[in-house]
Amino acid sequence: MKTHTLIVIVSLFVFGMGSMMGQHSHENNQGHKDGMNATETPEAFQKQLKEVVNEYLVLKDAFVASNEADAEAAATKTLAALDKVEMGLLKGDAHMEWMGQLKLIKSNLNGIVQMKGIEMKRSHFTSVSENLSAAIESFGVENEETIYLAYCPMANNREGAYWLSGEKEIRNPYFGDKMLKCGSVKKEF
Numbered sequence: 001m002k003t004h005t006l007i008v009i010v011s012l013f014v015f016g017m018g019s020m021m022g023q024h025s026h027e028n029n030q031g032h033k034d035g036m037n038a039t040e041t042p043e044a045f046q047k048q049l050k051e052v053v054n055e056y057l058v059l060k061d062a063f064v065a066s067n068e069a070d071a072e073a074a075a076t077k078t079l080a081a082l083d084k085v086e087m088g089l090l091k092g093d094a095h096m097e098w099m100g101q102l103k104l105i106k107s108n109l110n111g112i113v114q115m116k117g118i119e120m121k122r123s124h125f126t127s128v129s130e131n132l133s134a135a136i137e138s139f140g141v142e143n144e145e146t147i148y149l150a151y152c153p154m155a156n157n158r159e160g161a162y163w164l165s166g167e168k169e170i171r172n173p174y175f176g177d178k179m180l181k182c183g184s185v186k187k188e189f
Contacts, residue, residue, distance in 0.1 A: 045089040046139065047141075050141040050143055053143075053164065055078040055080075056129075059078055060125075068121065075110075082105060085102070104131045126174075146168075147166065147188070148189075150186065152182050155175070170183045170184065
């Protein structure tokens with residue numbers, strides 16, 4: 001068990017470093033390897049994660065509109081949805097994986113709430129998007145509609161950045177009206 005915990009911790013560290021250095025795991029991600037996979041994740045957890053995604057999509061739209069006040073409000077609601085996710089529904093490595101993603105998502109949502117300036121808030125949105133999409137990849141969500149993973153190579157100081165969207169049409173949250181159509185859909189959930 002100690003070996004599995006160490007592997008999860010090292011994996012989370014490597015994923016975090018890759019995100020910080022502009023490496024994007026989504027392009028070659030094969031999903032959750034150890035423990036639970038999306039088809040084995042409890043439906044109750046997937047429903048709760050879907051509520052988080054719903055609030056995140058409102059946050060994404062606030063960034064598309066470059067509306068700082070709406071972004072703060074949406075980040076606060078996303079945090080509230082995260083607090084309702086019952087991590088005890090996940091067991092073993094899946095539980096540890098979620099704890100790591102949860103910590104990063106919460107920390108960066110708090111950054112969106114606390115930082116001043118739309119660009120500072122967008123820098124935290126990059127990490128929220130990366131970690132939430134990794135959670136969807138690992139655990140799945142209960143949804144009737146497709147969730148799209150989009151990517152803009154110009155975002156994040158030209159290192160590129162991902163975001164989730166409820167529509168296939170590109171509406172870039174990193175640039176708003178400046179580069180609204182910059183990006184492409186990389187994956188569908």
